[in-house]
Amino acid sequence: MIDFYHVTKRFDRYSVALHDVNFHADKGEFVFLTGPSGAGKSTILKLILRQLVPSEGQIVVNGRNLSTLKRAQLPTFRREIGMVFQDFKLIERMTVFENLSFVMTVLRVPPRDHKKKAYAVLRAVNLHHRLNAYPPQLSGGEQQRVAIARALINDPFLIIADEPTGNLDPDLSADVMQIFIEANLRGSTVLLATHDRELIRRTGRRVVYLEKGRVGEERQQQQAELPESPGTFMQWGSL
């Protein structure tokens, strides 16, 4: 599903964001990327989305080598990925429905299907009653759920989240994590960057630990204190 082969990313001669990173995530896996600020978590996500290209090495996502991906193929590739940001990146002048419909328009979803799909995905994040609200009228947790709904609208095979709970209190973080886990159970691979160790501990999924642009192999397994089991998220979700 996701393979990093000896990936190095330099921004300039003195600034190396990633150094010889090898990393693999299976289809349907839920993987945490963690590490201190500046470790290279966001760089990995940007490389997967091909917002950045590696200075060295190869990245293969869902069988596609990103080094050979042409610019014209990029939109099609990205449509299969759902992206969630720490700052939600919702368009404030649009209602919740419009934020979703806007994405469906650019994804060329037939207009007649917009309402049905928006309602279904908002129902999945329990926000179907806020269809006509504007983002500033929503709480942080609600806004992030809308952002997740937007990421889920096209049934992505891969969901990438960059510090999705970074702006949320623990209770709201629980709600948000619940949605990611459910999406993962429905078959989407989830790659979630966070420095929240408590979140990782409670969720109990595989952890890739980054430090100074390198993958700390030994700590990957130690990070997850809870076993990987479907029951974990249920327990977490009920908290």
Place this chain on the structure above:
Amino acid sequence: MTAEAGERPLGVFGYFVHEALRRLWVYKRTSMVAIGMIAIALLTLGTFLLVSENLNHAVDRWQGQSQLTVFLVREATPAQIEGVRTFLAGEPSFSKFTYVSREAAYAKFRKHFTQLAPVLDDLDQNPFPPSFEVQLTKVNVNDPKFTKLLGRLRAVGGIDDVQLDWQWVSRLRRIAGVLSLVGLVAGGILAVAAAFTISNVIRLTMFLYREEIDIMRLVGATEATIRGPFLLEGVFQGMCGGLLAVGLLFGLFHGVHALGAGPASALLWEFLFSEFLPWPKLLALVGGGVAAGLFGSWISVREAREEKAG
């Protein structure tokens, strides 16, 4: 933007149109500057075209009334005169002709130039040759076919000279041509300036919408989908500028007519502003605005490719 939950969501083209119109409205002040620039450029071009068009019309009208004078040799025989008459009658370019005998020419001169009559009295004989005054149909005097016809006429027996008052026609045509060219150059320069104004307006709008553009890219929007509303915004600005220019030109045309109602200037106004521009030229003006708008917005959007660090 898409639509309210209760409204019908938009397809891609509907989204383009809706977004372009919405941005025009939201940034109406900057849009008005761009529209005004386009309007000024096209009004300049349109004014020159209007004057040039009317000059050409005047030339066409008066050319139809042009006269050709065929002077015969003084000793032309009745057979030669009849030969010329037959030639003139057989050519459709000559709508009407009148034979002016030597005596009739003498009398006509005396009548029109009474002060010169004593000069004629001092002469021993009638100095005027017989002639034919020929009215032309609407012909292009610069047409090689017409020049050939004149050559054949000159070769008819008994003809001394053929005089045609076409020099002023050629001169007016040249003036009209120069006016069109000046208009095109001035309008073109202003249109390029206007296109760059539109380009800057679109660049500013794109800057203000950079977050939305980023989101669109990340969710997999094609560059065409991202750029479409901005291109269309430029097209709308150009079209509005073109329509405004046509409206102003129409106002100018009628204003000039109202101002030029006095008898002193009536002839001049009649000469320069007798008819408004025809539909194809008006459409071309609006089309020019659209082209300038599209060019301006295209300059901005082609620069706005996704940055790829490293």
